[in-house]
Amino acid sequence: MDEALFFSLQLEKFPGHEEVMRQFADANGIPFDLALIYQLIEDRRRDEQRHKAEEALARQDKDNEDCLGSWRSYNNAKRNLSAAASEVHQTLHAKPEHSDVLRQETPWMTAVVAHRRAQGITQAEFARQLGVSVRTYQEWEQGRRQPSGPAESILRRALS
Numbered sequence: 001m002d003e004a005l006f007f008s009l010q011l012e013k014f015p016g017h018e019e020v021m022r023q024f025a026d027a028n029g030i031p032f033d034l035a036l037i038y039q040l041i042e043d044r045r046r047d048e049q050r051h052k053a054e055e056a057l058a059r060q061d062k063d064n065e066d067c068l069g070s071w072r073s074y075n076n077a078k079r080n081l082s083a084a085a086s087e088v089h090q091t092l093h094a095k096p097e098h099s100d101v102l103r104q105e106t107p108w109m110t111a112v113v114a115h116r117r118a119q120g121i122t123q124a125e126f127a128r129q130l131g132v133s134v135r136t137y138q139e140w141e142q143g144r145r146q147p148s149g150p151a152e153s154i155l156r157r158a159l160s
Helices: 002-013 018-028 034-093 107-118 123-130 134-141 149-159
Strands: none
Touching: 002 018, 002 034, 107 134, 107 149, 123 134, 123 149
């Protein structure tokens, strides 16, 4: 079989030299089966074609997957952008309700409220002690407004 493989490779390189190879084989006592040699050549060509076809299919599958992945990415980006645009639109066109007022609670203001409650003082009494209107103090406490620099200093001193 090894000899037949050798001769099949040689015949592929040098087609038409069957007779020369037969003479070489006879002179060296090597079996020479031309039908087997042609069969090996045909099998190898068929294997090469199958391998090339499999590689082409693999490349096509990869290209299809890349294309599909790009399409999915595009659709996801489009969906995300659409959702974001919808959210922005709803935010811009929403009718504010009392509960939608932006609240910014600060840790030290939470401490002020806790201090006031611990002393059992009402908002009105605490506002009067600070020298601000009840409404202003309520807005600070509820996080709708932030105290200015001097007012913040007064609140911090009240904690001491």
